Amino acid sequence: xMQLPCPWCGPRNVTEFRHHGPHSPxxxxxxxxxxxxxxxxxxxxxxxxxxxxxWYHSAGCRRFISITRDTYTNATQPGxxx
Numbered sequence: 001x002m003q004l005p006c007p008w009c010g011p012r013n014v015t016e017f018r019h020h021g022p023h024s025p026x027x028x029x030x031x032x033x034x035x036x037x038x039x040x041x042x043x044x045x046x047x048x049x050x051x052x053x054x055w056y057h058s059a060g061c062r063r064f065i066s067i068t069r070d071t072y073t074n075a076t077q078p079g080x081x082x
Contacts, residue, residue: 005078008061016059023054023066048072 002014021044027036050070057063068077 002074002076004055004065004067004076006057006060006063006065007078008063009057012057012060016057017065018056018058020054020056020064022051046071 003011004014004017006012024040024044027040032040048071050068053067053069055065055067057065065078069075
């Protein structure tokens with residue numbers, strides 16, 4: 001089972017977390033076109049290799065954490081605190 005490094009609770013099982021994916025900037029509501037919203041909501045990249053991701057520790061400290069996860073091997077490294 002994969003473990004994630006929570007900076008407040010220590011290493012925890014991935015089942016305690018909710019995955020929020022890579023952090024991508026949200027378009028501004030008013031000036032954004034339908035195409036920009038479509039790209040933001042449905043056309044996410046799926047790279048093979050290290051990706052900076054956000055996770056929510058729902059069964060623990062209830063904080064967001066950032067980690068770098070290799071999508072090929074699932075190896076993780078702590079990211080900077082949000």
